[in-house]
Amino acid sequence: MSVVAEKLEITDELIAERRGDPTGKLPEDMPVWMGKIITKIDRFSLWIGRIVCWLTIPLFGAMVFEVVARYAFIAPTMWAYDISRMLAGALFMLGAGYALSKGVHIRADFIYRTWSVKTQGKVDLFLYVFFYFPGLFVFLWMSTDFAYLSWIRGERGMDTAWMPLMAPIKTCLPVGVLFLLIQGISELLKSYFAATKGRWP
Numbered sequence: 238m239s240v241v242a243e244k245l246e247i248t249d250e251l252i253a254e255r256r257g258d259p260t261g262k263l264p265e266d267m268p269v270w271m272g273k274i275i276t277k278i279d280r281f282s283l284w285i286g287r288i289v290c291w292l293t294i295p296l297f298g299a300m301v302f303e304v305v306a307r308y309a310f311i312a313p314t315m316w317a318y319d320i321s322r323m324l325a326g327a328l329f330m331l332g333a334g335y336a337l338s339k340g341v342h343i344r345a346d347f348i349y350r351t352w353s354v355k356t357q358g359k360v361d362l363f364l365y366v367f368f369y370f371p372g373l374f375v376f377l378w379m380s381t382d383f384a385y386l387s388w389i390r391g392e393r394g395m396d397t398a399w400m401p402l403m404a405p406i407k408t409c410l411p412v413g414v415l416f417l418l419i420q421g422i423s424e425l426l427k428s429y430f431a432a433t434k435g436r437w438p
Contacts, residue, residue, distance in 0.1 A: 263438050264430070271426050275438065278423035279338050285416055286335030289328060296324040315399040323406040330413030334420040358431025365425045373418050380410035 263272040303317030336342055349357060386392070387404040394401050431437045 264434070264436070266434065267430060267438055271430065272438075275423045275426050278419055282335045282338040282416070282420045282423075286332055286338075289331045289335065292324050292328045292331075296321055296328065299324070315397065316401070319394060319397055319399050319401045323401070326406055327409045330409045331416065333413050334416030337417060337420045337424060353435070354431050354437060355433075355435045358428045358433070358435075358437075361428035362425065362432050365421060365428060369421055370418070370425075373414055373421065377411055377414045377418065380407075380414055384408045384411055 263275065299317045299320045303314055303321075306317075307313040333342075349360075352360070384404065384407040387407045392403045392407075394403055427438050
């Protein structure tokens with residue numbers, strides 16, 4: 238085993254490395270249907286991640302514009318703060334499914350990585366079935382209602398002078414949860430394979 242691989246085995250990047258490539262070859266003993274679902278979902282999340290990352294450009298643009306306007310021309314904007322926090326929130330929520338596909342969500346890896354692959358798979362499988370999916374379904378229901386009410390009321394932000402419409406950013410909540418649920422199916426199948434075969438796909 239190479240020195241690089243040995244270093245990866247004792248770092249958090251291992252979790253991301255083992256699940257990171259949606260175009261990679263899946264194990265030959267994996268059922269065809271399972272492999273197709275995992276591949277399609279992981280590719281979907283990859284494309285969502287590639288699209289959502291473009292939100293960083295208008296986010297940085299708004300911040301740079303505000304800094305230049307404020308300090309060079311003494312003309313601060315009313316909109317840069319709202320735009321920046323909305324874009325950051327959208328980036329966070331819409332990119333959550335992609336982050337899950339890469340295995341970079343926060344977890345207690347200092348404990349988790351000491352377990353056997355089968356144990357990791359069993360724990361992940363249990364947590365996905367009994368906590369992840371039930372929790373996200375509740376969150377999806379609540380956030381959909383949250384966004385819907387914002388649209389029909391024409392809700393505006395009341396904490397700044399610009400008072401932007403809040404419905405678009407609130408809609409990112411249920412959409413982001415939906416992306417997490419979709420990617421969760423792939424992770425559930427990967428966990429099942431690890432729990433039964435003793436290795437991660």
